Amino acid sequence: xxxxxxxxxxxxxxxxxxxxxxxxxxxxxxxxxxxxxxxxxxxxxxxxxxxxxxxxxxxxxxxxxxxxxxxxxxxxxxxxxxxxxxxxxxxxxxxxxxxxxxxxxxxxxxxxxxxxxxxxxxxxxxxxxxxxxxxxxxxxxxxxxxxxxxxxxxxxxxxxxxxxxxxxxxxxxxxxxxxxxxxxxxxxxxxxxxxxxxxxxxxxxxxxxxxxxxxxxxxxxxxxxxxxxxxxxxxxxxxxxxxxxxxxxxxxxxxxxxxxxxxxxxxxxxxxxxxxxxxxxxxxxxxxxxxxxxxxxxxxxxxxxxxxxxxxxxxxxxxxxxxxxxxxxxxxxxxxxxxxxxxxxxxxxxxxxxxxxxxxxxxxxxxxxxxxxxxxxxxxxxxxxxxxxxxxxxxxxxxxxxxxxxxxxxxxxxxxxxxxxxxxxxxxxxxxxxxxxxxxxxxxxxxxxxxxxxxxxxxxxxxxxxxxxxxxxxxxxxxxxxxxxxxxxxxxxxxxxxxxxxxxxxxxxxxxxxxxxxxxxxxxxxxxxxxxxxxxxxxxxxxxxxxxxxxxxxxxxxxxxxxxx
Amino acid sequence: xxxxxxxxxxxxxxxxxxxxxxxxxxxxxxxxxxxxxxxxxxxxxxxxxxxxxxxxxxxxxxxxxxxxxxxxxxxxxxxxxxxxxxxxxxxxxxxxxxxxxxxxxxxxxxxxxxxxxxxxxxxxxxxxxxxxxxxxxxxxxxxxxxxxxxxxxxxxxxxxxxxxxxxxxxxxxxxxxxxxxxxxxxxxxxxxxxxxxxxxxxxxxxxxxxxxxxxxxxxxxxxxxxxxxxxxxxxxxxxxxxxxxxxxxxxxxxxxxxxxxxxxxxxxxxxxxxxxxxxxxxxxxxxxxxxxxxxxxxxxxxxxxxxxxxxxxxxx
Numbered sequence: 032x033x034x035x036x037x038x039x040x041x042x043x044x045x046x047x048x049x050x051x052x053x054x055x056x057x058x059x060x061x062x063x064x065x066x067x068x069x070x071x072x073x074x075x076x077x078x079x080x081x082x083x084x085x086x087x088x089x090x091x092x093x094x095x096x097x098x099x100x101x102x103x104x105x106x107x108x109x110x111x112x113x114x115x116x117x118x119x120x121x122x123x124x125x126x127x128x129x130x131x132x133x134x135x136x137x138x139x140x141x142x143x144x145x146x147x148x149x150x151x152x153x154x155x156x157x158x159x160x161x162x163x164x165x166x167x168x169x170x171x172x173x174x175x176x177x178x179x180x181x182x183x184x185x186x187x188x189x190x191x192x193x194x195x196x197x198x199x200x201x202x203x204x205x206x207x208x209x210x211x212x213x214x215x216x217x218x219x220x221x222x223x224x225x226x227x228x229x230x231x232x233x234x235x236x237x238x239x240x241x242x243x244x245x246x247x248x249x250x251x252x253x254x255x256x257x258x259x260x261x262x263x264x265x266x267x268x269x270x271x272x273x274x275x276x277x278x279x280x281x282x283x284x285x286x287x288x289x290x291x292x293x294x295x296x297x298x299x300x301x302x303x304x305x306x307x308x309x310x311x312x313x314x315x316x317x318x319x320x321x322x323x324x325x326x327x328x329x330x331x332x333x334x335x336x337x338x339x340x341x342x343x344x345x346x347x348x349x350x351x352x353x354x355x356x357x358x359x360x361x362x363x364x365x366x367x368x369x370x371x372x373x374x375x376x377x378x379x380x381x382x383x384x385x386x387x388x389x390x391x392x393x394x395x396x397x398x399x400x401x402x403x404x405x406x407x408x409x410x411x412x413x414x415x416x417x418x419x420x421x422x423x424x425x426x427x428x429x430x431x432x433x434x435x436x437x438x439x440x441x442x443x444x445x446x447x448x449x450x451x452x453x454x455x456x457x458x459x460x461x462x463x464x465x466x467x468x469x470x471x472x473x474x475x476x477x478x479x480x481x482x483x484x485x486x487x488x489x490x491x492x493x494x495x496x497x498x499x500x501x502x503x504x505x506x507x508x509x510x511x512x513x514x515x516x517x518x519x520x521x522x523x524x525x526x527x528x529x530x531x532x533x534x535x536x537x538x539x540x541x542x543x544x545x546x547x548x549x550x551x552x553x554x555x556x557x558x559x560x561x562x563x564x565x566x567x568x569x570x571x572x573x574x575x576x577x578x579x580x581x582x583x584x585x586x587x588x589x590x591x592x593x594x595x596x
Numbered sequence: 597x598x599x600x601x602x603x604x605x606x607x608x609x610x611x612x613x614x615x616x617x618x619x620x621x622x623x624x625x626x627x628x629x630x631x632x633x634x635x636x637x638x639x640x641x642x643x644x645x646x647x648x649x650x651x652x653x654x655x656x657x658x659x660x661x662x663x664x665x666x667x668x669x670x671x672x673x674x675x676x677x678x679x680x681x682x683x684x685x686x687x688x689x690x691x692x693x694x695x696x697x698x699x700x701x702x703x704x705x706x707x708x709x710x711x712x713x714x715x716x717x718x719x720x721x722x723x724x725x726x727x728x729x730x731x732x733x734x735x736x737x738x739x740x741x742x743x744x745x746x747x748x749x750x751x752x753x754x755x756x757x758x759x760x761x762x763x764x765x766x767x768x769x770x771x772x773x774x775x776x777x778x779x780x781x782x783x784x785x786x787x788x789x790x791x792x793x794x795x796x797x798x799x800x801x802x803x804x805x806x807x808x809x810x811x812x813x814x815x816x817x818x819x820x821x822x823x824x825x826x827x828x829x830x831x832x833x834x835x836x837x838x839x840x841x842x843x844x845x846x847x848x849x850x851x852x853x854x855x856x857x858x859x860x861x862x863x864x865x866x867x868x869x870x871x872x873x874x875x876x877x878x879x880x881x882x883x884x885x886x887x888x889x890x891x892x893x894x895x896x897x898x899x900x901x902x903x904x905x906x907x908x909x910x911x912x
Contacts, residue, residue, distance in 0.1 A: 298764055302750075314760065314763055
């Protein structure tokens with residue numbers, strides 16, 4: 032395994048003629064096999080030559096230097112109550128803190144380490160039935176030394192106020208709406224009373240989107256759109272939309288000696304080719320890359336760069352069906368459709384053999400190894416003949432017509448949508464009329480939930496916690512249940528899960544939810560390639576963790592990054 | 597001429613009114629609104645809450661009321677606030693307009709600096725290697741789209757020279773050297789495209805003028821080649837060229853959208869595209885009206901330039 036200090040030179044290849052011919056040869060064989068439709072490995076994913084975990088540096092960290100990144104995201108507003116957009120949280124994760132957090136790259140034992148650590152809270156504990164949670168705050172935590180807080184101390188009442196605002200309106204209302212009341216017995220203690228037991232409440236307040244903001248800014252400005260002030264490792268020095276955000280080291284940060292870099296500049300760079308060019312020329316120190324071939328192209332011209340395969344444990348996109356009406360309210364139809372889609376073909380062609388097949392709940396919550404195709408269940412195997420039979424049993428022997436709308440989050444998505452269309456026509460005679468929409472139209476229609484037919488669905492990208500992944504995304508009453516399913520068994524299981532303190536029992540219940548979801552094909556997950564993170568070799572402790580990219584929702588880990596120059 | 601200019605300005609009023617109606621209507625026809633966009637990636641927002649916010653922003657009023665309110669704002673030169681960012685639109689424009697104007701002016705200068713000498717060269721050395729090169733350059737400029745050329749330029753600059761323009765934006769007054777580095781490549785990309793049509797037009801009109809009797813007379817009088825071409829032929833050949841350049845201003849402004857995105861410049865193009873994507877009605881409407889007003893004014897200026905170029909032209 033490569034470490035930060037011994038950058039993996041062996042990984043830095045271009046593609047020579049022989050390799051090219053070999054690949055073309057294999058692609059040809061692959062294509063032929065696909066055409067014939069037999070003899071393929073199912074669920075196979077070629078081992079990437081890039082590591083998915085680069086342990087932290089063992090050298091003593093150095094202070095100073097400026098970190099720069101060309102970013103696709105440019106938050107229009109700075110108000111965490113109004114949006115969960117990653118563009119906002121690439122900044123907010125460094126300016127603000129949460130009560131609890133997940134481990135940073137230099138603390139984690141591996142990508143899947145999700146052990147909770149104290150952020151503003153030093154300790155926390157729930158009562159016997161997990162309805163009352165008490166958080167003991169760190170003493171001496173100061174707000175940034177800027178107006179209007181001017182470095183005053185953070186106290187429990189600040190957190191209480193902040194959570195009340197989240198519950199009152201905005202995108203966090205569902206999460207914080209489960210709070211029945213809060214009390215602050217003393218300056219450094221916050222006691223949260225929940226409406227119903229939830230053993231995973233601390234996980235929910237460890238999510239990147241639950242940052243603590245100061246009362247004064249909201250009261251003075253009426254919103255948080257223009258100023259971002261926090262207690263975090265960096266102070267927001269400048270935010271010029273479409274140009275840059277400059278984060279300066281907070282000298283009063285409670286984690287003494289950190290952060291290590293003096294300044295972090297995020298350059299608004301909407302074009303992907305320009306971001307790559309910025310990385311190549313050293314204007315950007317680290318960079319997310321979508322595909323294996325892109326990584327290889329970049330490493331060919333920037334051979335000293337270090338690449339890490341991003342270990343993503345969940346799938347953000349899938350086929351959403353209007354399950355509250357015919358024909359998709361019939362489980363046989365859903366199963367038939369799922370069996371008629373050749374997911375491995377999508378992995379092999381669209382994702383250059385590097386994608387994951389797709390599943391909902393991150394597997395680390397119920398098993399150690401990545402699920403095999405077989406573990407996804409019988410309805411997730413490509414079996415067109417069985418699919419046709421099942422659809423006929425459901426009364427649609429001649430297929431039917433339906434619609435599918437989507438927004439192209441990334442270019443590969445269009446290919447995936449077209450492959451699904453092709454598979455459904457070929458195998459089930461289902462005619463799918465595709466509509467490609469712009470983001471706002473797509474989002475509005477999808478989130479409103481009144482659409483008919485199919486949609487290329489998503490779940491929000493920030494979520495790490497098991498409660499978010501289960502109860503909040505899957506309960507029929509949740510506003511985050513975008514896939515529009517209502518399954519009483521799932522409702523019961525996800526409610527039970529949040530009342531289960533025992534880890535082993537949690538895993539068992541989570542597996543049951545996973546199996547129920549896959550058996551009923553409630554969300555039809557599609558293959559996805561989480562991509563790669565590449566950086567210049569002088570960066571230390573930048574590695575991405577599971578579910579959290581260090582350039583996005585996991586940005587807070589940059590507090591531990593240092594520059595070895 | 598004054599009467600002509602005033603009449604043209606008065607005629608601009610219905611043009612601008614029609615533009616305002618079209619842009620207002622189109623924005624309302626598009627599905628979704630700024631609030632939907634703002635809540636994107638978020639979920640968790642109830643319809644009741646959205647309705648409340650829409651009410652606060654006046655988006656629940658009848659369309660004709662919204663239109664009249666906006667029109668009144670435009671008449672008072674107070675475009676109001678962005679729905680999306682809450683920033684005064686005037687402030688956003690103050691930041692974006694100089695970027696686009698600088699880009700457009702530089703592109704125009706570069707474009708003309710390439711087009712006119714090459715056009716003249718092509719015409720005066722017709723069917724020679726210089727002419728063929730000029731024509732290939734012109735055809736390429738017409739054929740290569742901005743997004744392709746821009747991407748290619750930035751990618752190969754990074755690979756071959758390990759250099760791309762410094763990302764971000766530095767004002768011309770605060771940091772002229774950085775500003776020049778940031779603008780030169782995008783202006784060259786835009787200017788190259790702009791130069792293609794101008795060069796072809798310059799070539800053909802100069803060729804035509806060179807065959808006129810008065811040019812033959814100039815040659816017969818024994819004037820030098822430069823004097824004949826630049827003093828007698830070129831000025832007279834420029835009228836159609838000015839028309840072409842004036843007509844290309846719209847193309848130029850459209851081109852800035854792409855070029856600003858590729859080179860990460862915070863100009864009008866990016867502002868408008870983002871506002872369209874996020875259904876930020878007031879910003880889109882104001883920007884479109886600003887562009888419409890600019891084009892109307894520039895077209896008038898182009899028309900007035902004819903009289904300077906050709907004293908035979910009189911305005912009534």
